Amino acid sequence: MTAGYFSYICSRFTNIMTNETVDLSLSAIFRLILRNSKFLIGLAVITIIASSIVSLLMTEYYRSTVIIFPARINSLSLNESSVRRGNISEFGDEEEAEQLLQIINSDGVQELVIKHNDLYRHYEVNKNEPHARTKIRQIYNKNVSAKRTKFNSIDISVIDIDPVKASAIANSVSEYTDTVMNRMIQRRARTSMAMVDEEFDRLSEELKGLNKEIDGMHSQGVVGLLERGSLYEAYGNALRNADSKTAGKLSDQMEVNRKHGDEYDYLARQRELVTDQLLRLRNLRNQFLGDANIAIPQKFVVDEAVPADKKAYPIRWLIVIGSLFSVLAFALILIILQENYRSIFKRA
Numbered sequence: 001m002t003a004g005y006f007s008y009i010c011s012r013f014t015n016i017m018t019n020e021t022v023d024l025s026l027s028a029i030f031r032l033i034l035r036n037s038k039f040l041i042g043l044a045v046i047t048i049i050a051s052s053i054v055s056l057l058m059t060e061y062y063r064s065t066v067i068i069f070p071a072r073i074n075s076l077s078l079n080e081s082s083v084r085r086g087n088i089s090e091f092g093d094e095e096e097a098e099q100l101l102q103i104i105n106s107d108g109v110q111e112l113v114i115k116h117n118d119l120y121r122h123y124e125v126n127k128n129e130p131h132a133r134t135k136i137r138q139i140y141n142k143n144v145s146a147k148r149t150k151f152n153s154i155d156i157s158v159i160d161i162d163p164v165k166a167s168a169i170a171n172s173v174s175e176y177t178d179t180v181m182n183r184m185i186q187r188r189a190r191t192s193m194a195m196v197d198e199e200f201d202r203l204s205e206e207l208k209g210l211n212k213e214i215d216g217m218h219s220q221g222v223v224g225l226l227e228r229g230s231l232y233e234a235y236g237n238a239l240r241n242a243d244s245k246t247a248g249k250l251s252d253q254m255e256v257n258r259k260h261g262d263e264y265d266y267l268a269r270q271r272e273l274v275t276d277q278l279l280r281l282r283n284l285r286n287q288f289l290g291d292a293n294i295a296i297p298q299k300f301v302v303d304e305a306v307p308a309d310k311k312a313y314p315i316r317w318l319i320v321i322g323s324l325f326s327v328l329a330f331a332l333i334l335i336i337l338q339e340n341y342r343s344i345f346k347r348a
Helices: 002-018 026-035 037-057 094-104 107-116 132-143 163-220 225-240 244-292 316-339 341-346
Strands: 062-070 144-148 154-160 299-303
Touching (some): 026 037, 026 316, 062 094, 062 163, 094 107, 094 144, 094 163, 107 132, 107 163, 132 144, 132 154, 154 163, 163 244, 163 299
Antiparallel strands (some): 062 299, 144 154
């Protein structure tokens, strides 16, 4: 049955296309328009009036835009030995732009912008109603948008019924992007600084232990490698000068150094390593300290938002023209179907 019905539809379509009485040429359509000109003119007038009234009743929205570029640097360098992640005057690349875009669209930025601009009241959303947070987010995401351009900049656009409010929201999105990014860096830096402080304290205690052991060996007469060389030289001079008393003292000291000299050298090397590690940790801590108190812009603002002096939409003339063409086109299709109804639907 289905195959038969499909064959019937195909045959009817073929008949319609080959039926000489169905003329869809421009001249035929033009004749139809002339025959129904009064109806079409009346319909056009009604459409223009109705669409004009509707467009006048539509709420006017204004658009404000902030254009920013991502900055390459995301930390503050405080000393020469710290590792820099970029120059403060350099623009970021595609990766930084995508990261900045994620921050702009994050919940953290949205919460700060909503609170700062009192958007619950502005958008007339009751905080105590169920799903109020979801509702305010939906309105926010509808009115606030951010996208990366082909020039690697980020375009933050806000629409609102109040042009001053639109510009305020757009500028606060840009401002709180720095706040959230710096807060993330600060949180990570403080965590890292706590780990560095813990390791610094451990090495400091180790250094105290090494110094105590080395001082104990010093009190026993154990000296460093260079001093031991001078000790042997002094012992040789005492023997040449037949100074048995001095030679005896030096011999006892040499025996102590022979027994404990290697241990002393090991402890001295360990102290140098620990001291070097402490210096590195101190420099690293200074870097984290700078990051923990960072408050620098993470972007370049090209254009700040200003209140718009012209509405973004509705574009009333476009609504009227679009409605007019749509209605007339639909009416013309109905006229063609009416004129050719018998040929299209009744011809076997």
